[in-house]
Amino acid sequence: MAWVNQDKCAIVGVGATDYYVRGKSWPRTINDMAAEAIMNACADAGISHKQIDGFSYYSTAGAGYLDKFDTASLMETLGMPHISWSATLTSGGGGCPGAIGLATAGLMNEDCTYTVTLMALQQLPQHRLGVVFGAAAPNPENSFLQPSGLVGPGHLMSVLARRHMHLYGTTQDAFGEVVMATRANTHNRPKAVRKDPLTKEQYDASVMLADPLRRLDFCLETDGAVAVITTTMDRAKDCRHKPAVVHAAAHGGQREWGRAFAWMGMPDPHFASSGHKFTADRVWAQSGLTAKDMDVALIYDHFSPMVLMQLEDYGFCEKGEGNDYVLSGKLRYDPATGKGVNGGVPVNTHGGNLNEAYIIGMTHIVEGVEQVRGTAINQVKDAEFALVSGGPASLPVSSLILRKD
């Protein structure tokens, strides 16, 4: 059954800072970057930041994994006269596109009129995400994980990737193709951190950090901030750009995934998956669409194998067939035609977390908005529907379908 809030709200503004290699944003402060992203998003929308009366966060309102956003501080220091919505999804980056569903909830409940979703990230040495699990003080729960030396997200994900290779014959060549196919989309993006084309030889020479994963299978470590403004469709008509219509949005997941790789108790086939099956089924049910209806897919890519597993969970290919799907070139964007390759749906036309920047998923939303506006740098011809996903991580994971107005 179609979602009751289908096509009733839209993203109307996107804004970002420059993207910096980890730690290089200093002496800017994280608040300075957050403010710039919000101001840029408001300018893009054609509204004043003083019109924002809602905050819809994810990652438990985290800014990175150690700093926190606080609505009281933001609204007071940015000069917003009042707020009437302040809410967050829990857990981590898995909730990124789901935060737009949260924004819709606030708007449809008439709690707020313009709501901002925000991430800012500054990885000073003590705040480095890559070691966040291992750096955490021991607690009764992580005492069942930390002593194994699975201390970074890449270590954790490598164990899932290994199981996928064992069950389905998936190869490291497919992980490499995820990286190469999306790297091919950054050469013309001024803000991208990694712009040089990547050869298979270079990928194969990349250092093995957690076998079977190489350094290049890990996403970038980036500083910066991104904000997006969501409002109702009637207000969206008065904004500067064509609205990116919120066609479907869901967050959640099932118990078999649960705490995921902070737990490692997932039974097959969930263990070697992205944990997105339940949420994927929800957005398809909300929209009546399937993977084949998408014109572009902005797939959360903290680690290359998790792209392959999401493509399976969203039904771009069957479970266990991700290796062949990826290796047949179906992630690639063909600039000559503005379409996919070999019947595939182009993935991460912005380069993703692996190549452009890692702002915990927000850049995927920005690209989805630009694609359905028709203003993307690597524009997919006649793009009508864009899928945006967040996670894989502990629940909730989430996804969003944006539609051209």
Next chain:
Amino acid sequence: MTYGPARALPGDQIRITTNPDTEPFWQAAKEGRLTACQCGDCGHFRMPPTAICPECGSRAKQWPTLPGTATIFSYAICNKNPKNGEDYVYVPVVVDLDGAPGTRLNANVSGCDAEDVHIGMKVSVDWTPIQDGWILPNFKA
């Protein structure tokens, strides 16, 4: 790739904490006894130990002695000591515990070369003393 012998991470770098739900597991380990949290009513196993049985909702727990053997479900091969960045080959494994269906532990495996570790491999518990007098269950080939 060739890595050579897999070693458990040094116990003197490892610290754990407990709470009343998890402490019986660690006390058993101190006695050289591998256990898992089992529901006292329906018999369902769960790990790590938690307050409530997710199957039947009971708060009753029991701690049976398991055979101490396990099967490798998945693994990674790492080559840097995470505490100091020095070269150190270790193999984090996720194992299915024999005698406690559906439960897993995350540990290190030793007693073989890292490149010889494989999914489905049978291993047995190998106790590693860690900080504060606790004992950690690792596994050996």
